[in-house]
Amino acid sequence: MRRKKIINKTIYHVLVTLFGLIMIYPLVWMFMSSFKDTNTIFTTATQLIPETFKFENYANGWKGFGGISFGTFFGNSLFISILATIGTVFSSAIVGYGLQRCKFKGSRILFVAMLLSMMLPAQVLMIPQYLWYQQLGWVGTYLPLIVPYCFAIQGFFVYLVMNFIGGIPKELDESAKIDGCTYYGIFARIIFPLLKPVLVTSFIFSFMWRWDDFLSALLYINDSARYPVSLALKLFADPGSTSDYGAMFAMASLSLLPIIVIFIFMQRYIVEGISTSGLKG
Amino acid sequence: MKKKSLTLAQRLNRESTAGVVCSLPFIIGFLFFMIVPMGISLYYSFCDYNILSPPEFVGLKNYIQMFTADDRFWKSIGVTFYFALVSVPLRLIFALIVAMILVKGSKASPFYRAVYYLPSIIGGSVAVSILWKRMFATDGVINQILGMFGLPDNTSWLGQTSTAIWTLIILAVWQFGSSMLIFLSALKQIPAELYEAANVDGANGIQKFFRITLPLLTPTIFFNLVMQMINGFLAFTQCYIITQGKPMDSTLFFTVYTYQQSFEFYKTGYAAGMAWVMLLIVGLVTLVLFATKRFWVYDEGN
Numbered sequence: 001m002r003r004k005k006i007i008n009k010t011i012y013h014v015l016v017t018l019f020g021l022i023m024i025y026p027l028v029w030m031f032m033s034s035f036k037d038t039n040t041i042f043t044t045a046t047q048l049i050p051e052t053f054k055f056e057n058y059a060n061g062w063k064g065f066g067g068i069s070f071g072t073f074f075g076n077s078l079f080i081s082i083l084a085t086i087g088t089v090f091s092s093a094i095v096g097y098g099l100q101r102c103k104f105k106g107s108r109i110l111f112v113a114m115l116l117s118m119m120l121p122a123q124v125l126m127i128p129q130y131l132w133y134q135q136l137g138w139v140g141t142y143l144p145l146i147v148p149y150c151f152a153i154q155g156f157f158v159y160l161v162m163n164f165i166g167g168i169p170k171e172l173d174e175s176a177k178i179d180g181c182t183y184y185g186i187f188a189r190i191i192f193p194l195l196k197p198v199l200v201t202s203f204i205f206s207f208m209w210r211w212d213d214f215l216s217a218l219l220y221i222n223d224s225a226r227y228p229v230s231l232a233l234k235l236f237a238d239p240g241s242t243s244d245y246g247a248m249f250a251m252a253s254l255s256l257l258p259i260i261v262i263f264i265f266m267q268r269y270i271v272e273g274i275s276t277s278g279l280k281g
Numbered sequence: 282m283k284k285k286s287l288t289l290a291q292r293l294n295r296e297s298t299a300g301v302v303c304s305l306p307f308i309i310g311f312l313f314f315m316i317v318p319m320g321i322s323l324y325y326s327f328c329d330y331n332i333l334s335p336p337e338f339v340g341l342k343n344y345i346q347m348f349t350a351d352d353r354f355w356k357s358i359g360v361t362f363y364f365a366l367v368s369v370p371l372r373l374i375f376a377l378i379v380a381m382i383l384v385k386g387s388k389a390s391p392f393y394r395a396v397y398y399l400p401s402i403i404g405g406s407v408a409v410s411i412l413w414k415r416m417f418a419t420d421g422v423i424n425q426i427l428g429m430f431g432l433p434d435n436t437s438w439l440g441q442t443s444t445a446i447w448t449l450i451i452l453a454v455w456q457f458g459s460s461m462l463i464f465l466s467a468l469k470q471i472p473a474e475l476y477e478a479a480n481v482d483g484a485n486g487i488q489k490f491f492r493i494t495l496p497l498l499t500p501t502i503f504f505n506l507v508m509q510m511i512n513g514f515l516a517f518t519q520c521y522i523i524t525q526g527k528p529m530d531s532t533l534f535f536t537v538y539t540y541q542q543s544f545e546f547y548k549t550g551y552a553a554g555m556a557w558v559m560l561l562i563v564g565l566v567t568l569v570l571f572a573t574k575r576f577w578v579y580d581e582g583n
């Protein structure tokens with residue numbers, strides 16, 4: 001009986017591990033290939049570990065395109081992602097507070113609008129927003145990639161905050177009110193400090209999404225010196241580009257690094273974010 | 282946060298005013314970045330417009346052309362539906378199976394969970410798309426691995442109309458991680474008493490799954506289905522980078538075709554009309570899903 005249990009357990013772990021390896025094999029393969037001699041990547045594709053680890057691809061890839069190094073692209077991505085994320089987190093926090101804690105005419109309509117904004121994805125808005133930003137003279141600048149996010153347009157984050165505030169006892173608000181705190185004071189001194197976990201979750205998700213964002217960069221940024229990483233990577237994939245696959249995999253791996261590092265260290269927040277927001281749809 | 286002068290303080294501090302003030306960013310954002318652009322594009326969709334010259338009102342011409350004279354329009358709708366209707370259910374089934382396996386729990390579970398979840402965190406990135414493109418190339422790693430097992434190793438996965446769409450579907454299914462996480466936390470919330478009672482009644486594993494687990498999961502499945510269908514209909518990056526709609530438009534997603542109309546053929550008015558059609562399709566699909574809800578989704582209220 002006991003032996004059967006151990007055998008079952010072993011089979012379970014072997015199968016689950018095996019399947020897990022298949023899942024991440026493409027990523028490991030890319031990462032390993034980035035250390036191979038660029039000419040041998042596809043002739044030795046089935047050999048996972050390089051014979052010698054070479055960093056030439058990283059040096060070559062980092063040079064970038066037309067004299068613009070990947071350092072610039074990374075800097076651009078960081079700039080856009082951080083600003084848009086800070087805007088998202090703070091605006092979503094205050095809007096979430098307003099919708100959850102204050103009763104006012106039209107708050108229900110706003111709530112519905114927020115759900116709508118959750119279901120109205122960027123791809124539907126691609127052409128409409130382009131036309132609008134063109135009239136505003138925003139095309140070619142970072143404004144379309146940053147400014148809208150400072151206005152809580154991603155309902156997902158407002159929803160996360162509302163959910164979280166819903167779990168904070170209202171007595172806290174009431175007693176602060178008796179002590180003479182205004183509604184804004186309650187937000188700034190009581191609610192906001194308590195929001196830390198949900199703000200971290202929002203920060204992580206927003207940053208990852210902005211970092212990966214390709215569509216809006218493709219639409220609005222046409223000067224290659226201002227390209228974020230996602231758009232710069234696409235240059236490797238363009239037909240007719242000199243196909244230095246080693247450099248391509250090196251820079252692609254590097255572009256995933258921030259996300260993977262966040263993922264490893266912030267996993268708890270990510271799992272919680274997905275589970276709670278997903279459950280209470 | 283909000284600086285308040287004494288004279289204004291009391292008026293600003295009414296609950297209703299505070300609510301509006303706090304919601305102001307969203308009110309502005311929603312109007313300015315969603316409603317206004319949608320409105321403008323509605324107008325342009327009735328125009329001949331190519332960004333360079335001023336719009337010229339042509340009534341329903343764009344829509345009529347779309348529905349009656351544009352084969353690629355219909356083709357792209359077909360491809361998009363095929364992609365969404367195949368990849369989303371596959372992804373959910375995968376997510377559910379893996380969640381059922383992992384929910385049993387062991388010390389290694391958090392580690393497994395992380396490994397399975399990682400692809401869905403980075404799967405939408407350009408980096409993964411260019412990797413995918415190389416993996417499925419004729420001299421790519423997929424063919425070489427097949428060759429190792431003595432299977433045909435010269436299939437042009439991206440070059441054949443029958444297989445190209447499947448490279449995109451596999452990429453989508455590969456990202457089942459976030460659905461899996463949602464299923465995992467839903468599974469943990471099913472009361473253990475239900476299973477105990479079923480054990481007393483002598484139910485077997487299959488009965489327990491179909492009588493307890495699955496019905497109680499239907500609200501979660503429904504939520505996943507709605508959100509992922511919407512996303513499935515609107516996939517862009519993968520298609521744009523990996524196949525660009527080729528070969529012979531067999532992977533031409535609606536979003537990519539819209540992009541082409543606007544930014545490659547400079548028919549922006551036409552593309553604005555397509556964006557509206559896209560919105561209607563997504564809305565319609567969502568409505569249909571909601572209409573079927575009462576037939577199969579377990580309602581906790583009753």
